[in-house]
Amino acid sequence: MSPVLVLLPGLLNDCRLWSRQVEALGGRGTVMVGDLTRDDTLGGMAARVLDAAPGRFALAGLSMGGYVAMEIMRRAPERVERLALLDTTARPDLAEQTQRRKDAVELARSGGFDRIMPAMLPLLLHPDHLADAAVAGLAKDMARAVGAEAFARQQAAIMARPDSRDSLRAVSCPTLVLCGAEDTLTPPDRHDEMAALIPGARRVTVPHCGHLSPMEQPEAVSAELRRWLSV
Numbered sequence: 001m002s003p004v005l006v007l008l009p010g011l012l013n014d015c016r017l018w019s020r021q022v023e024a025l026g027g028r029g030t031v032m033v034g035d036l037t038r039d040d041t042l043g044g045m046a047a048r049v050l051d052a053a054p055g056r057f058a059l060a061g062l063s064m065g066g067y068v069a070m071e072i073m074r075r076a077p078e079r080v081e082r083l084a085l086l087d088t089t090a091r092p093d094l095a096e097q098t099q100r101r102k103d104a105v106e107l108a109r110s111g112g113f114d115r116i117m118p119a120m121l122p123l124l125l126h127p128d129h130l131a132d133a134a135v136a137g138l139a140k141d142m143a144r145a146v147g148a149e150a151f152a153r154q155q156a157a158i159m160a161r162p163d164s165r166d167s168l169r170a171v172s173c174p175t176l177v178l179c180g181a182e183d184t185l186t187p188p189d190r191h192d193e194m195a196a197l198i199p200g201a202r203r204v205t206v207p208h209c210g211h212l213s214p215m216e217q218p219e220a221v222s223a224e225l226r227r228w229l230s231v
């Protein structure tokens with residue numbers, strides 16, 4: 001394992017998204033989780049992660065964290081020893097996706113923030129995990145901890161993200177591309193596309209799993225990350 005593994009959460013997630021992986025992998029080296037709540041651009045998020053990270057590190061990001069990971073690869077590829085992209089996409093938003101994000105930010109700022117995560121959960125989780133009080137409850141708790149203002153900053157960064165497909169062709173480190181089989185937000189074909197663009201990438205689909213794979217199937221995700229770190 002690299003001396004340091006940097007994990008990047010998704011929208012409305014905090015470090016608890018990765019708690020099972022930190023527990024599983026922490027004995028093999030240092031594991032840190034980046035703070036993606038304080039900036040409203042991917043560039044700002046990437047710069048904050050790079051400032052906190054050591055000179056060389058392994059990097060894994062889920063969803064929005066994957067967008068930040070791709071931005072880091074554009075800015076400082078020489079610092080990343082290994083890359084893992086989980087439940088994310090290299091494509092920019094479609095117009096209708098951007099409008100939904102704007103509507104959600106408006107709702108959050110008008111006092112409806114507590115309604116956002118319950119509405120999102122069916123898109124984030126496999127139906128069986130949606131009925132799991134521990135998994136669904138953690139997703140809601142993380143959203144409350146992130147809060148409405150950080151949510152607005154994160155959405156601004158996500159809406160402005162570039163098309164990363166061309167830049168993925170330049171990735172030269174060992175790369176894992178993983179998603180839940182039932183991820184409807186960033187479906188498997190988006191991961192097939194990314195894996196095809198990255199030379200030598202390993203493509204993994206986790207069964208019985210939606211968008212929040214580190215929480216929904218923690219053992220499987222930890223096992224795949226352990227294998228990736230051993231390359």
